[in-house]
Amino acid sequence: MSGLVEFLRARLDEARAREHGKRRSIPSPFDGHDVEITYSSYEGQQVIVDGHPYPAEQYFKIATEPAPDPNVIADLDAKQRLLDLHAPDSFGSTSTYVTCKECSQGYEVHEWGPEYPCVTVRLLGLSFTNHPDYDERWRP
Incomplete structure (x- = not known):
């Protein structure tokens, strides 16, 4: 499921290119x-x-x-910043469990936060469910 972030960044880049071409x-x-x-x-x-x-x-x-519409560009920038904020984090180099750096804040060191991609990242993907590369497993 780690492909969701790459998928989202590619779609946001495409949207930015379309907007600049208007x-x-x-x-x-x-x-x-x-x-x-x-x-x-x-x-x-x-x-x-x-x-x-x-x-x-x-x-x-x-x-x-x-x-380009400055509001659309600002929206795309905000979504990119959300992806940066909700970055994956693992528990050491041998761990297979990956969590979200932002969403796992507040958890004790021995507790595992929510699995990555977190709900925030998955919600960002809902804008692109019609895209042929969207994976239904990413749906929140």
Whole structure:
């Protein structure tokens, strides 16, 4: 079951790459400005920003530049940090029992904490149950 963390890190990296590849729709540098787009057969497409003409070609280039959603990136970063926090820990080099460093805090030295991957890591995996590489044994 140790493959869950590698699986999750790969999916989070894929999500980050997809997000960085998105084209800007909203927000744009023109948010908060009055933008009017008109078309006439005589003048073609015109863009008016805050009452002033703006080059239409330049407007559409700027308004569609790649722009990842900062909230999505922050969410992906938080999930990566949770994986870092809930890292595996074993009881010496000869132990086959692996527990979670974070979830086993508070246990006495002779007690064994929850087996790894812990519930927190397993819950992170629920976002990817549709992925063909998801292993149902990882389900919490």
